[in-house]
Amino acid sequence: MEYVISPQEKRQQTNLLYQLWRVTILSFKFMRLTRVGCASPEVRDRRGGA
Amino acid sequence: MSRTVILGAGFAGQYAALVLQHALKGKGDHQIMVINPYPKFTYIPSLIWVATNQIPVEKTQIDLAPVYRRLGIDFIQGTATEIHPDDNYVMVRSSEGPEERVDYDYLINATGPQLNFDATPGLGPDKGYTHSICSPPHAQATAQRYRELVERLETGDKARIVVGTGHGDCTCQGAGFEYISLLHNDLVDRGLRDQVELRWVSNEPCPGDFGIDGFEVRRGSMMFTSEDMARAVFRDYDIGWDTRTAVHAVEPDRMHIENAEGEYRELPFDFAMLIPPFKGKPIRYVGRDGRDLGGELTNKAGFLKVDAGYGKCYEEITADDWPHTYQNQTYPNLFAAGIAFAPPGCMSKPCASPNGTSISPSIPRTGYTSELTGKAAALNVAELIQGREPCHSASLAETAGMCIASMKNSWTRGTAAVIGIHPIVRNNGLYPGHGRNLDNSAVEMGLAGAWLKKGLHYAFLYKLGAKPLWRHIP
Numbered sequence: 001m002e003y004v005i006s007p008q009e010k011r012q013q014t015n016l017l018y019q020l021w022r023v024t025i026l027s028f029k030f031m032r033l034t035r036v037g038c039a040s041p042e043v044r045d046r047r048g049g050a
Numbered sequence: 051m052s053r054t055v056i057l058g059a060g061f062a063g064q065y066a067a068l069v070l071q072h073a074l075k076g077k078g079d080h081q082i083m084v085i086n087p088y089p090k091f092t093y094i095p096s097l098i099w100v101a102t103n104q105i106p107v108e109k110t111q112i113d114l115a116p117v118y119r120r121l122g123i124d125f126i127q128g129t130a131t132e133i134h135p136d137d138n139y140v141m142v143r144s145s146e147g148p149e150e151r152v153d154y155d156y157l158i159n160a161t162g163p164q165l166n167f168d169a170t171p172g173l174g175p176d177k178g179y180t181h182s183i184c185s186p187p188h189a190q191a192t193a194q195r196y197r198e199l200v201e202r203l204e205t206g207d208k209a210r211i212v213v214g215t216g217h218g219d220c221t222c223q224g225a226g227f228e229y230i231s232l233l234h235n236d237l238v239d240r241g242l243r244d245q246v247e248l249r250w251v252s253n254e255p256c257p258g259d260f261g262i263d264g265f266e267v268r269r270g271s272m273m274f275t276s277e278d279m280a281r282a283v284f285r286d287y288d289i290g291w292d293t294r295t296a297v298h299a300v301e302p303d304r305m306h307i308e309n310a311e312g313e314y315r316e317l318p319f320d321f322a323m324l325i326p327p328f329k330g331k332p333i334r335y336v337g338r339d340g341r342d343l344g345g346e347l348t349n350k351a352g353f354l355k356v357d358a359g360y361g362k363c364y365e366e367i368t369a370d371d372w373p374h375t376y377q378n379q380t381y382p383n384l385f386a387a388g389i390a391f392a393p394p395g396c397m398s399k400p401c402a403s404p405n406g407t408s409i410s411p412s413i414p415r416t417g418y419t420s421e422l423t424g425k426a427a428a429l430n431v432a433e434l435i436q437g438r439e440p441c442h443s444a445s446l447a448e449t450a451g452m453c454i455a456s457m458k459n460s461w462t463r464g465t466a467a468v469i470g471i472h473p474i475v476r477n478n479g480l481y482p483g484h485g486r487n488l489d490n491s492a493v494e495m496g497l498a499g500a501w502l503k504k505g506l507h508y509a510f511l512y513k514l515g516a517k518p519l520w521r522h523i524p
Binding site for chain 2: 002003004005012013014016019020022023026027029030031032033034035036
């Protein structure tokens with residue numbers, strides 16, 4: 001079944017309070033992703049992975 | 051005392067200069083020199099807003115000279131024409147005089163791409179009939195043509211708009227996706243959308259592949275893919291699409307396309323924005339005896355080879371084949387970063403039509419990814435200067451990829467698709483199954499994405515302008 005953007009999802013996409021919550025979550029997710037960036041092997045070992 | 055020359059001041063070159071300057075602070079008298087054809091850094095991802103008349107180009111740029119003056123970095127506004135790796139010098143055609151010789155101890159090639167409009171007859175704004183958003187002048191010219199189109203639509207005319215990739219081997223499909231979404235929403239806001247037929251033409255295997263073999267995230271018990279997202283957006287926006295399609299030639303009012311099944315078609319248009327294929331900047335690599343070293347040091351597209359596993363077919367390439375240190379293996383004092391390094395292959399499955407036309411998306415490596423490669427190259431140069439071995443890695447099979455695709459630019463009614471994946475290149479050794487860490491991925495659309503996109507615009511310009519505390523911005 002193909003995914004369709006529902007009217008409820010569209011309302012969520014512009015709901016200010018919900019989007020303030022999402023921008024906080026997404027900012028944390030991005031910060032977490034940046035931690036797996038450029039590093040020396042020693043630093044990566046300390047972090048326990050890539 | 052050493053001298054490091056950095057060619058280019060885009061994401062990779064500019065960040066490499068800042069990182070190297072910081073890494074060498076207080077460690078002796080070391081000189082850093084940047085050579086760039088333009089006096090400004092341009093935040094390329096925001097050119098999509100310039101090309102839809104939403105911001106002036108000046109808002110995407112910062113002057114390089116004051117930044118370098120403050121940091122003690124030398125700057126030549128010019129273009130590198132030759133690299134002599136045996137004798138450690140580059141020839142530079144500066145804007146102020148004849149060609150001059152610039153010696154180096156270490157060289158980072160971060161020159162970015164040459165826009166190869168010649169690969170498709172009729173492609174491009176200069177000698178062809180399509181528009182581009184890949185450089186500031188192109189984005190400004192596209193904005194002007196779009197303004198004229200809107201004026202025509204306001205008189206009641208109808209129009210067909212085609213957006214996508216202009217050759218079978220293109221990359222940066224994401225920028226095209228952003229542009230077609232912005233056009234749709236701009237036309238809706240102007241009340242003109244019903245008069246326009248929008249079509250997406252791309253070399254991707256499917257909508258939402260973006261040249262990175264797509265991506266997926268978990269949503270509860272469901273798996274949500276980039277193809278689901280792109281198809282849903284295209285259906286919602288009433289955009290038709292042709293994927294796994296190569297553009298062969300462009301005429302003033304139509305383009306000739308071929309799909310993976312080898313079927314040829316004509317696609318009429320009134321306004322088209324097609325991303326061109328990329329190739330390496332036209333720099334000659336010259337040996338001591340005057341021999342052209344280009345065949346040994348660069349790949350077929352002219353990008354500089356680094357510490358990657360080259361010469362393997364798509365199925366044979368593993369995570370280890372992607373470069374780590376970005377150091378050339380013949381000349382250890384030569385590095386390449388950003389788009390200038392030669393990747394070992396594609397991320398999306400390559401394809402050829404029965405007629406032999408290659409329809410194989412190249413890998414996108416702009417923005418944050420370019421920065422990471424520039425940072426790794428700079429830190430490795432710093433290690434070499436201090437007598438140590440390069441140990442800093444930014445393998446695309448280990449680093450995260452982050453992208454925000456702007457679809458409507460507004461603080462209150464905007465929307466953008468937020469995409470975060472780790473790693474960029476599928477790494478089945480680290481993450482069996484999908485090759486990516488689905489617990490450390492993000493994909494969603496909404497106003498929050500539009501805020502983040504604007505936030506990144508200002509954060510990157512702040513960071514690359516080396517303003518106070520710039521180092522703390524990832």
